[in-house]
Amino acid sequence: MNIDLNTKAKNTWCPGCTNFMILTAFKNALSELITEGKIKKDNIVVGAGIGCHGKIADYVGTNSIISLHGRVVPTMTGVKLGNPNLTAIAFSGDGDSYAEGIEHLVHAAKRNSDIKLFVHNNQVFGLTTGQVTPTSNRGYKGKSTPQGSVEEPINPQMVMLASGATFIARVYTGDLPFMTQIMKKAILHKGFAHLEIIQPCISFNDTRDYFKERVYNLEENSPKNDLQWAMQKVQEKERIPLGIFYEVEKPVFEEQL
Amino acid sequence: MNKNQEKIYTILIGGQAGDGAREAGVNLARLFCKLGYYVFASMEYPSLIRGGHNFCRVSFSKEKIFSDYRELDAIIALNQETADLHKNELKKTGVIFFDNNINSIIGKSGQLISLPITSYTKELSAPPLARTAVALGAFCRYYDLPLLKLNEVFTDIFGSKAQINIDLAQKGFDYLQDKNFGQTKFPKTDKKIKRQIIDGNAATGEGMVAAGMKNYIAYPMTPATSVLHHLAKQAPKYGLKVTQAESEVAVINMVLGSAYSGVRTATGTSGGGFALMTEALSMAGIAEIPTVVVESQRPGPSTGVPTRTAQGDLQFVRQILGEFPRIVLAPGDQQEAYEIGGKAMNLAWQYQLPVMVALDKHLSESLANADFSKIKIKPEKIKTSKCGKNYQRYAFGADGVSPLCFPGTKDTIVKVNSYEHSEDGLITESAEMTQKMFDKRFAKLKNLEKEINSFKGVRIYGDKKSKNVVVFWGSTKGAVLEAIKYVKKPVKAVQVLAIEPLPIKSLLDAYKGAKKIIDIELNHTGQLAQVIAEKTGLKIKNKILKYDTFAFEPIELAKKIDKIL
Numbered sequence: 101m102n103i104d105l106n107t108k109a110k111n112t113w114c115p116g117c118t119n120f121m122i123l124t125a126f127k128n129a130l131s132e133l134i135t136e137g138k139i140k141k142d143n144i145v146v147g148a149g150i151g152c153h154g155k156i157a158d159y160v161g162t163n164s165i166i167s168l169h170g171r172v173v174p175t176m177t178g179v180k181l182g183n184p185n186l187t188a189i190a191f192s193g194d195g196d197s198y199a200e201g202i203e204h205l206v207h208a209a210k211r212n213s214d215i216k217l218f219v220h221n222n223q224v225f226g227l228t229t230g231q232v233t234p235t236s237n238r239g240y241k242g243k244s245t246p247q248g249s250v251e252e253p254i255n256p257q258m259v260m261l262a263s264g265a266t267f268i269a270r271v272y273t274g275d276l277p278f279m280t281q282i283m284k285k286a287i288l289h290k291g292f293a294h295l296e297i298i299q300p301c302i303s304f305n306d307t308r309d310y311f312k313e314r315v316y317n318l319e320e321n322s323p324k325n326d327l328q329w330a331m332q333k334v335q336e337k338e339r340i341p342l343g344i345f346y347e348v349e350k351p352v353f354e355e356q357l
Numbered sequence: 358m359n360k361n362q363e364k365i366y367t368i369l370i371g372g373q374a375g376d377g378a379r380e381a382g383v384n385l386a387r388l389f390c391k392l393g394y395y396v397f398a399s400m401e402y403p404s405l406i407r408g409g410h411n412f413c414r415v416s417f418s419k420e421k422i423f424s425d426y427r428e429l430d431a432i433i434a435l436n437q438e439t440a441d442l443h444k445n446e447l448k449k450t451g452v453i454f455f456d457n458n459i460n461s462i463i464g465k466s467g468q469l470i471s472l473p474i475t476s477y478t479k480e481l482s483a484p485p486l487a488r489t490a491v492a493l494g495a496f497c498r499y500y501d502l503p504l505l506k507l508n509e510v511f512t513d514i515f516g517s518k519a520q521i522n523i524d525l526a527q528k529g530f531d532y533l534q535d536k537n538f539g540q541t542k543f544p545k546t547d548k549k550i551k552r553q554i555i556d557g558n559a560a561t562g563e564g565m566v567a568a569g570m571k572n573y574i575a576y577p578m579t580p581a582t583s584v585l586h587h588l589a590k591q592a593p594k595y596g597l598k599v600t601q602a603e604s605e606v607a608v609i610n611m612v613l614g615s616a617y618s619g620v621r622t623a624t625g626t627s628g629g630g631f632a633l634m635t636e637a638l639s640m641a642g643i644a645e646i647p648t649v650v651v652e653s654q655r656p657g658p659s660t661g662v663p664t665r666t667a668q669g670d671l672q673f674v675r676q677i678l679g680e681f682p683r684i685v686l687a688p689g690d691q692q693e694a695y696e697i698g699g700k701a702m703n704l705a706w707q708y709q710l711p712v713m714v715a716l717d718k719h720l721s722e723s724l725a726n727a728d729f730s731k732i733k734i735k736p737e738k739i740k741t742s743k744c745g746k747n748y749q750r751y752a753f754g755a756d757g758v759s760p761l762c763f764p765g766t767k768d769t770i771v772k773v774n775s776y777e778h779s780e781d782g783l784i785t786e787s788a789e790m791t792q793k794m795f796d797k798r799f800a801k802l803k804n805l806e807k808e809i810n811s812f813k814g815v816r817i818y819g820d821k822k823s824k825n826v827v828v829f830w831g832s833t834k835g836a837v838l839e840a841i842k843y844v845k846k847p848v849k850a851v852q853v854l855a856i857e858p859l860p861i862k863s864l865l866d867a868y869k870g871a872k873k874i875i876d877i878e879l880n881h882t883g884q885l886a887q888v889i890a891e892k893t894g895l896k897i898k899n900k901i902l903k904y905d906t907f908a909f910e911p912i913e914l915a916k917k918i919d920k921i922l
Contacts, residue, residue, distance in 0.1 A: 107783065108781070108783065109783045109784070142764075142765055142766060142767055142768065142769065143764070143765050144764075145618075145764045147614075150775070155784070157772070157774075158772075158783050158784055161770060162770060163764035163765075163769075163770055163771045163772065164771075164772045164773070164782075165614065165617055165644075165772075165773045165774075166773070166774045166775050166776060166784070167610060167613070167614075167640070167775060168610065168636055168637060168640055168775055171606065171607075171610040171637065174602065174606070174607040174608075174610035174611045174614065175610045175611070175613055175614040175617075176614055177602075177607075177611050177614065178572075178574070178610065178611035178612060178613060178614020178615035178616075178617070178618070178622070179614040179615065179617060179618045179764070180614075180618075181572055181574070181598060181600060181611060181614070181615050181618075181620075182572060182614065182615035182616070182617070182618030182619060182620035182622070183618040183619060183620070183763075183764070183765055185765060186618060186764055186765055203603055203604060203606075203607070204603070204607055206603075207602070207603040207607065357598045357600065
């Protein structure tokens with residue numbers, strides 16, 4: 101079945117931006133899940149923060165709410181508090197969620213709010229034309245750090261594991277089918293899902309070659325409920341694992357009220 | 358003062374935090390209410406958990422009263438400090454009830470009534486908090502009030518745990534009986550009248566519930582916290598969800614998400630929390646999301662004096678980032694708090710914009726009589742349309758209000774946006790569309806201004822023909838309505854209840870022919886006078902401003918008004 105998920109919006113991402121891969125994967129994931137009868141199109145709410153990622157809400161033909169910078173997570177918690185039947189998928193960026201809004205991630209994970217958070221992690225502020233973010237590498241030279249950043253990056257997956265998120269995964273924009281497959285799993289997860297999408301910014305932080313050489317997919321049958329293993333895996337740096345690190349079931353916040 | 362005016366009596370009960378003075382004061386207020394009096398009870402306490410000086414002051418009368426008074430008929434002192442701090446406020450005939458374990462209370466003979474409060478409490482192995490029951494029992498004996506009614510209060514409040522309070526009250530009652538004290542009596546009332554008492558925060562919450570609120574989301578902040586407490590307690594009864602979030606920023610964004618999903622939602626906070634909410638309230642403006650925020654003011658700036666009262670946030674709550682229509686309403690008493698709680702929720706959903714309800718600590722936490730049966734609140738109809746394929750969230754129309762559909766509706770896409778947007782909710786940077794959207798949002802004001810007049814955004818009391826006018830807003834209403842009973846010249850009292858939009862015509866009508874206008878506010882700069890000057894060009898020269906963190910006292914205020922008139 102062909103599900104129409106297009107909108108009239110004119111796409112304003114840079115030509116060749118890896119966000120197009122995310123958009124395609126997401127539309128494919130939704131289309132397949134709707135066709136398979138696993139979710140209802142009318143019930144989908146796409147949330148977004150502010151940044152290049154946020155425009156995705158305009159490009160997907162579903163209900164959507166473009167929130168404020170850093171605040172998409174509480175906005176979506178509100179959506180679920182209002183109507184727990186809705187499928188709440190929130191898009192965010194590394195600046196949006198790991199800088200301005202990180203408090204909300206910790207608490208949404210802690211309460212296991214039924215939100216799927218997809219973070220476009222390009223390790224740079226793109227829309228504001230290239231500044232350091234919490235995931236930028238030490239030494240990153242941007243317009244606000246011309247001598248190079250002196251801060252170590254955070255590992256968002258570690259933060260999420262420590263906060264109690266019940267689904268933790270990572271994908272790379274270079275592998276469309278795998279990204280689609282993990283997105284589908286995240287959407288079907290009941291509870292707070294954190295999906296980090298490694299997304300090279302071709303204008304301000306082109307890391308395509310760096311990641312292409314290092315990423316690898318976790319094995320299908322790798323452990324899913326082993327916190328220690330997951331913590332080890334998400335910290336690997338020489339080679340960068342992709343896939344689901346952690347997946348457990350816990351009571352969902354909005355359904356207990 | 359009018360000769361026919363009923364006398365007003367005032368009792369103060371005080372102790373250190375943790376002594377239960379506030380709870381006992383509330384029970385005293387409930388007792389007078391049960392006996393058919395009108396009451397007003399205010400609470401004073403410092404920002405700490407144990408120690409400090411807490412008191413509750415209860416005034417009551419056979420006629421409706423709007424404020425408590427400073428002059429006292431009795432003090433119930435649970436500690437030395439209460440007696441020391443307040444004995445100069447006693448009337449000539451006033452008495453002090455005190456625990457006989459305090460041995461250094463100095464007073465005139467016949468003024469001091471020593472009670473074995475702590476020893477009786479120990480004797481009955483009662484929890485220390487229950488000891489105020491001894492004092493209340495003795496109080497009933499002294500003033501010839503039926504102990505049965507006090508016991509009813511205990512049963513209403515404590516249920517199956519009431520017995521220990523009843524026993525302690527009996528001991529206190531008998532103690533004075535045996536001592537053969539002379540009895541003083543209050544004027545008799547018509548006991549058939551049934552009234553309730555409620556504080557401003559609970560009343561506001563009840564009003565919002567009556568208007569269909571199903572989600573209340575908040576972060577604790579004095580003096581708005583008891584809205585959260587009251588609603589959390591009542592939640593199962595009302596089918597209400599009450600959520601405490603990680604910060605005011607989280608709270609307000611959750612409120613927006615919840616309202617977008619189609620559920621009537623509100624929050625409550627004080628000035629500091631409101632400051633954190635303003636960015637999202639601006640989003641409520643552009644995204645046209647119905648939002649209600651209760652802002653209970655306390656003295657600022659910043660952390661200020663957290664447990665006291667002020668009206669310093671009026672300009673702040675009306676000045677949220679960006680240009681868009683918003684509503685600011687300020688109820689003046691508990692009855693109006695209920696009315697405005699409901700009104701705020703309905704207006705937010707009828708006009709799809711943020712509504713701020715400005716309370717202050719004095720209104721939020723003081724108890725007074727209210728009769729909700731006199732005010733009809735229901736969830737008013739919202740504008741909706743045929744949802745479906747052609748739905749556009751921001752469709753243009755004559756009155757600026759686009760029909761609402763919600764996510765989860767068949768074949769309907771609801772797109773909302775903090776960016777400027779076209780009718781379909783998609784981002785726009787078109788100059789023409791941006792301007793059209795501004796005009797659309799501001800088109801709501803036409804009907805809104807009519808609406809504000811229809812529920813009387815300006816209310817007039819006192820001598821309506823008088824050329825001496827006092828103007829005020831919020832909880833100051835209480836002290837003003839009491840004060841004008843004592844002011845030598847007749848006074849017309851004008852309450853401004855709708856701050857945004859300001860009912861300009863009603864206000865100018867109220868001023869017509871005025872010789873002297875006095876602005877009365879609990880702030881340093883006369884913010885209501887500023888708003889009136891901004892909107893009407895009328896400058897009020899005479900101002901009675903107070904910013905010492907306490908509410909106006911009626912007699913004191915009357916003297917200040919006299920001086921100007």
